[in-house]
Amino acid sequence: MKMRKIAFIGCGSMAEAMISGIIANNYVQADQITIMNKNNHERRMEMVDKYGIRATTDYHQLLQDASIIVLAVKPQHIFEALSAAKPFINKKKLILSVAAGITTHTIEDIIGEAIPIVRSMPNTSAAVGKSATAMSMNSHTSERQIKTAKELLETFGNAIIVEEAQLDSVTGLSGSGPAYIYYLVEAMEEAAAKIGLDQTSAKALIVQTLSGAAEMLQQSPKSPATLRKEVTSPGGTTEAGLQVLQAHKVNEAIMDCIIAASEKSKQLGKKLTAEAK
Numbered sequence: 001m002k003m004r005k006i007a008f009i010g011c012g013s014m015a016e017a018m019i020s021g022i023i024a025n026n027y028v029q030a031d032q033i034t035i036m037n038k039n040n041h042e043r044r045m046e047m048v049d050k051y052g053i054r055a056t057t058d059y060h061q062l063l064q065d066a067s068i069i070v071l072a073v074k075p076q077h078i079f080e081a082l083s084a085a086k087p088f089i090n091k092k093k094l095i096l097s098v099a100a101g102i103t104t105h106t107i108e109d110i111i112g113e114a115i116p117i118v119r120s121m122p123n124t125s126a127a128v129g130k131s132a133t134a135m136s137m138n139s140h141t142s143e144r145q146i147k148t149a150k151e152l153l154e155t156f157g158n159a160i161i162v163e164e165a166q167l168d169s170v171t172g173l174s175g176s177g178p179a180y181i182y183y184l185v186e187a188m189e190e191a192a193a194k195i196g197l198d199q200t201s202a203k204a205l206i207v208q209t210l211s212g213a214a215e216m217l218q219q220s221p222k223s224p225a226t227l228r229k230e231v232t233s234p235g236g237t238t239e240a241g242l243q244v245l246q247a248h249k250v251n252e253a254i255m256d257c258i259i260a261a262s263e264k265s266k267q268l269g270k271k272l273t274a275e276a277k
């Protein structure tokens with residue numbers, strides 16, 4: 001177990017997903033994590049009670065002993081949060097941002113100092129230790145700090161290192177990705193009800209189907225297209241279903257969806273960079 005202290009600026013859904021993974025994996029003791037949010041006292045207390053972590057409303061208290069500062073506020077609140085935190089940030093502390101679209105350059109500009117920054121994009125499956133995370137870092141981040149950040153991110157899933165320019169694409173693909181899957185499941189549940197299946201049976205069948213398909217994709221050397229063809233008997237039921245997806249151009253819709261999300265990540269970054277100047 002590491003002795004370092006971790007401060008979370010922002011304690012919403014992404015921070016909670018990360019904290020639960022960090023604690024479940026004994027990366028640090030719960031009381032080495034301190035959180036702060038904007039003004040939601042109840043939420044802070046809920047997190048303290050649930051995880052045994054600390055909470056504060058004071059930036060000095062939050063950051064004075066922290067060696068890792070996790071930035072987990074919405075992109076539009078980064079400027080405000082970092083401006084308040086700035087007096088307590090120095091180059092000995094590692095900033096680990098999860099904010100969509102916000103570049104390490106923008107963070108450095110707001111702080112006004114050359115500090116180590118890791119920018120990452122996890123997803124909410126961190127809550128069950130299954131996040132697909134990508135990370136990149138600025139040139140002030142040491143090898144040791146890169147290792148530290150990767151280890152921390154790996155407490156709640158897989159983490160890969162990418163070029164920072166690729167992080168907006170990662171955001172559109174896997175950062176937002178769980179939502180696309182949940183959207184699909186919502187539709188599958190509605191369909192199941194329409195064709196006469198009860199909710200409990202439908203949920204069990206859908207979840208096992210998803211997890212089985214994910215396991216196949218992981219374990220089998222076959223491509224997704226080959227695996228799809230193996231389910232699709234000529235003239236059979238799957239073919240009848242897939243024809244409807246093709247008629248609705250669902251593959252194009254999915255591609256457009258991921259492109260739109262990654263474009264939005266780029267725009268969020270540009271907007272904040274412009275505002276920060």
Ligand SMILES: NC(=O)c1ccc[n+]([C@@H]2O[C@H](COP(=O)([O-])OP(=O)(O)OC[C@H]3O[C@@H](n4cnc5c(N)ncnc54)[C@H](O)[C@@H]3O)[C@@H](O)[C@H]2O)c1
Nearest residue numbers: 010011012013014037038072073074075077081098099100
């Ligand atoms: N939710 C996701 O699926 C997901 C996935 C990957 C990355 N992210 C990124 O994580 C970040 C947080 O997203 P979220 O979904 O957890 O949002 P959220 O709205 O659930 O949480 C945001 C938190 O920031 C706090 N906050 C706002 N302004 C603040 C300030 N000035 N000082 C301190 N705290 C402040 C809020 O009180 C809240 O606790 C975003 O930047 C988002 O891009 C989210």
